[in-house]
Amino acid sequence: MGEIKHAGALIVMDARLLLFPVRSLTSQFKWVTCPAAINRYLMDSQRLGVSAPEFTVPDPQDDASKATACVPNGSVEDALFPEEYRFSVNREDMSGLINMLAGLMAIPNAAALLEKQLVVVSDNSFAHIVSHSTPVNAHISIDALSKTVRDGGLWYEETLPPETVLYLGLSASDGRREDATMTADKVLDSVLNLFADKPWLQLGGNETVGMGWCAVQAAGKGA
Numbered sequence: 001m002g003e004i005k006h007a008g009a010l011i012v013m014d015a016r017l018l019l020f021p022v023r024s025l026t027s028q029f030k031w032v033t034c035p036a037a038i039n040r041y042l043m044d045s046q047r048l049g050v051s052a053p054e055f056t057v058p059d060p061q062d063d064a065s066k067a068t069a070c071v072p073n074g075s076v077e078d079a080l081f082p083e084e085y086r087f088s089v090n091r092e093d094m095s096g097l098i099n100m101l102a103g104l105m106a107i108p109n110a111a112a113l114l115e116k117q118l119v120v121v122s123d124n125s126f127a128h129i130v131s132h133s134t135p136v137n138a139h140i141s142i143d144a145l146s147k148t149v150r151d152g153g154l155w156y157e158e159t160l161p162p163e164t165v166l167y168l169g170l171s172a173s174d175g176r177r178e179d180a181t182m183t184a185d186k187v188l189d190s191v192l193n194l195f196a197d198k199p200w201l202q203l204g205g206n207e208t209v210g211m212g213w214c215a216v217q218a219a220g221k222g223a
Contacts, residue, residue, distance in 0.1 A: 008173075008176055009175055009184070010171075010172050010187055010191060011170070011172070012169075012170055013168045013170070013171075014168065015166040015167070015168040016037075016040065016041070016044070016168065017037060017130070017166060018033060018037055018041055018101070018104070018166060018167055019031040019032070019033050019101065019118075019164065020032050020129065020133075020164060021161050021162070021163040022129060022133055023082065023133075024081060024082050025081035026077055026081055027117065029117065029163065030080065030082050030117050030118075031114065031117050031118050031119065031165070032082060032119045032120075032126060033119075033120055033121075034120060034123045034125070034126035035057050035058065035059050035122075037126065038120075044167075050220040050221070053099055053100050054096065055094075055100070057097070058090075058094065058120040059122075060090060060120060060122050062122045062125060066086075066088050067087045067121070067125055068089075068090055068121075068122070069120065069125075070089075070092050070120040071089055071090070071091055071092070071094075072091070072092070072093075072094045072098065072114070072115050072116075072118060073091050073092065073093055073094070074116075075089065075091060075116070077089060080119060083129065083132075083133050085125075085129070087119075087121065087125075094120075097120075098111055098114045098115060098118060099111065101114055101118070101165070103217075103219055103220075104165060104167055104217060105165060106215035106216065133161075134158055134159070134160065134161070135160075135161055137157050137159065138155075138156055139155050141153030141154075157206070159204075159211055159212075170188060170192075171188075172184040172185075172187040173187070175187070188221070192218055195216045199215055199217070200215060200216060201213075201214050201216050202214070
């Protein structure tokens, strides 16, 4: 697309969190989400004209004595233990939600994995888990001559864990200059085609230490 005449024809939304992987005592990890994150995705999809299956959004209700999580019907666990937290379990039909989420993930067996690992918690529980389970790593920069820490050479970085699922929306318009020849559809197609052979994108800083690499999966195209 790289012509200046088409500058500003592509709008890129912020990447939004949809599934957050959390260590579990009963399995390798759980993909955790909440009603607010699911409903936000559905609203963004509607705005962009991308179709989504119809389903009832699970809505676990916490009370003063216990926290509750919704899991697919096939789950055999009576309680969940993500990190140091305990959740009681409500089993629900999540086939529509699982099909939608699997379409966003660049994993061949995503639906089967979600049947075992998907967990929907309340909005407040999700906010607490994400705030307290996101990895924070210490980094130190050493002076090559003195072999001691450089001034300002100790810092901390917060990074999303592997297997996090994010989504972002793209919208396009026709080229804005009078001599522009690309329509909105062509602008959007030219961007999506960039990932046809190499479906990878690096987000955020610290590319040189291997952080921020994401697999890209096109979920659909609006009208």
